Amino acid sequence: MRVHDIQGTTRISPFAGQKVTDVPGIVTATRTYGSSKGFWMQDPTPDDNPATSEGVFVFTSSTPKVAVGDSVTVTGTVSEYVPGGTSSGNQSLTEITKPVIATVSTGNAVPAPVVIDERSVPDHYTPAGDTAAAGSVNGLPLEPETYALDYYESLEGMNVQVSDGRVVTATDPYSELWVTVKPREHRTHRGGTLYGSYDSQNTGRLQIQSLGSTADFPKADVGDTLTGTTTGPLDFNQFGGYTLVAGKLGTLESGGLERETTREQSSRExxxxxxxxxxxxxxxxxxxxxxxxxxxxxxxxxxxxxxxxxxxxxxxxxxxxxxxxxxxxxxxxxxxxxxxxxxxxxxxxxxxxxxxxxxxxxxxxxxxxxxxxxxxxxxxxxxxxxxxxxxxxxxxxxxxxxxxxxxxxxxxxxxxxxxxxxxxxxxxxxxxxxxxxxxxxxxxxxxxxxxxxxxxxxxxxxxxxxxxxxxxxxxxxxxxxxxxxxxxxxxxxxxxxxxxxxxxxxxxxxxxxxxxxxxxxxxxxxxxxxxxxxxxxxxxxxxxxxxxxxxxxxxxxxxxxxxxxxxxxxxxxx
CATH class of the missing domain: 3.60.10.10 (Endonuclease/exonuclease/phosphatase)
Incomplete structure (x- = not known):
């Protein structure tokens, strides 16, 4: 059993609810905080199907005992975790839970990140849901070359990278910000991305969080840029969906945005x-x-x-x-x-x-x-x-x-x-x-x-x-x-x-x-x-x-x- 077999060609794993044995992978990142502790691993030998992700999150519930670069095998149960609960309507995140982990070797090279950029992300956002499944897209075959959400799903759990991302939502109190990988997509006059219709979902948006200390997270405004490369696993969470959880953050470059002032009304206005x-x-x-x-x-x-x-x-x-x-x-x-x-x-x-x-x-x-x-x-x-x-x-x-x-x-x-x-x-x-x-x-x-x-x-x-x-x-x-x-x-x-x-x-x-x-x-x-x-x-x-x-x-x-x-x-x- 390989990771791409577990991820499959739809959003739901064909092995959901089943036990899998000795799944190999290289640890690409660990999460040691919050309620979702665990690690991401990725198969260094991918298949030739662009719809199947090569990465997966292993939920350990406690601080994981593996390190980045470890080659491991994992035995556990495949689970589809829905952030926010099923009533939220959110997509699910494919995980391996209740894991038994064996370390094969340490110090291995981490698989090179997949570059997410203007050329790789499709312009269409998502297919329409299956009417026979109450409008759900879960059972539809992924088309990562056609739809942006399918593209991101095909990279779920994998090591990814964005470069020189322009900030389109400022850093919030939870140390999150949003960048766009499509600089010209519905750009506003002050550097953001406009949502101008229900068909204008803006495919280049991606949330950025950090695996490191929140104290070091950049305090960014719209129009700033994360210069250089930002790299980490692609996660899916309740507040924002697909999220690059960065092990390496780019350097913040200010765009110099200033607060506006309107003109004073005249005496007759x-x-x-x-x-x-x-x-x-x-x-x-x-x-x-x-x-x-x-x-x-x-x-x-x-x-x-x-x-x-x-x-x-x-x-x-x-x-x-x-x-x-x-x-x-x-x-x-x-x-x-x-x-x-x-x-x-x-x-x-x-x-x-x-x-x-x-x-x-x-x-x-x-x-x-x-x-x-x-x-x-x-x-x-x-x-x-x-x-x-x-x-x-x-x-x-x-x-x-x-x-x-x-x-x-x-x-x-x-x-x-x-x-x-x-x-x-x-x-x-x-x-x-x-x-x-x-x-x-x-x-x-x-x-x-x-x-x-x-x-x-x-x-x-x-x-x-x-x-x-x-x-x-x-x-x-x-x-x-x-x-x-x-x-x-x-x-x-x-x-x-x-x-x-x-x-x-x-x-x-x-x-x-x-x-x-x-x-x-x-x-x-x-x-x-x-x-x-x-x-x-x-x-x-x-x-x-x-x-x-x-x-x-x-x-x-x-x-x-x-x-x-x-x-x-x-x-x-x-």
């Missing part, structure tokens, strides 16, 4: 922004940095919709729902940074009913500069009271300001309810609806065994988008030329079904689509720069006003980000 401040509570150390971002990078917008403002004691789940201390601390920090003394409006959620971190009670909050814009306070809004629309002197008015949109709708179960408010700028009323739609948590990964992957979270998001669109239509039915803005963390792409529902038949339009395609992103996930945060505008703003949109990249591309989202700014003349 209203500047409206959305900013997800990522679970901000009074115990955080990021208030000064958030304040500096709002004052200096966003140029003190007139209205700021904040998402993920937590209550006064953060994740402590004791019934506290007020967030006045959180908001006041941010406002004071903004003043200290040289910004305006913002006023604010919000509505407390019902305790533990709006999702997010347990006990945190995240909500949306309006900040506004009272020297530039006024808020129309109208009593009646509450956590469970639905805001409506009335007609007064031929104009639309909210029945409560601030108010929550349709909070009893099942679409908002365990999710943030939209916050609506009326503002007045230079005598013109502007309706603003702050949103934080259902997250993508639980969706299957792009590398899932089911292709195309199931996006289960969008069912609730579509229902939420329907409710927001209906509310906007209520306003426009009363006042066709009303200035309406629906903004926030929509947790979905500008090309998604969610956005199409929000836009409806023209009630709204996502203004990020006014940017060139390669500038449309607010978030960076697993090597894909993508849109999650949006500002949607009514026809009166889109067609009757000279508007300008800016996605201000201050977070998503940087290893020292203070939020994982980039803020967005819309400037227009009501």
């Amino acid at each position: 209203l500047a409206v922004a959305t900013y997800n401040v990522e679970n901000l509570d009074p115990s955080d150390a990021t208030f000064d940095k958030h304040a500096s971002a709002i004052v200096n990078n966003l140029q003190s917008p007139d209205i700021v919709s904040l998402e993920e403002i937590q209550d006064n004691n953060g994740a402590k789940d004791d019934g506290t729902v007020d967030a006045n201390e959180t908001v006041t601390k941010l406002i004071d920090a903004i003043v200290a940074a040289g910004g305006p003394k913002y006023d604010w409006r919000s509505i407390n959620p019902v305790n533990d009913q709006d999702g997010g971190e347990p006990g945190g009670n995240i909500r949306q909050v309006f900040l506004f500069n009272p020297q530039r814009v006024s808020f129309t306070d109208r009593a009646g809004g509450g956590s469970t009271t639905a805001v409506g629309v009335t007609k007064v002197h031929g104009k639309a008015e909210l029945t409560a300001s601030p108010g929550r949109v349709d909070p009893a709708n099942a679409a908002w179960t365990n999710s943030r309810k939209p916050l609506a408010g009326e503002f007045v700028f230079r005598g013109r009323t502007v309706f603003v609806i702050a949103n934080h739609l259902n997250s993508k948590g639980g969706d299957q990964a792009l590398t899932a065994q089911y292709q195309p992957p199931v996006r289960g979270s969008e069912v609730q998001r579509h229902a939420q988008a329907t409710a927001v669109n209906a509310f906007v239509k209520d306003i426009l039915a009363v006042q066709k030329n009303a200035d309406v803005i629906a903004l926030g963390d929509m947790n979905d792409f500008e090309f998604s079904g969610t956005t199409q529902i929000l836009e409806g038949d023209g009630a709204l339009w996502s203004a990020i689509k006014s940017l060139p395609r390669r500038e449309r992103y607010t978030y960076d996930y697993q090597g894909n720069q993508q849109v999650l945060d949006q500002i949607l505008i009514s026809p009166a703003i889109r067609r009757g006003c000279d508007f300008e949109y800016d996605s201000v990249h201050i977070n998503s591309e940087f290893h020292d980000q203070i939020s994982d989202h980039d803020p967005q700014v819309l400037r227009f003349r009501p």
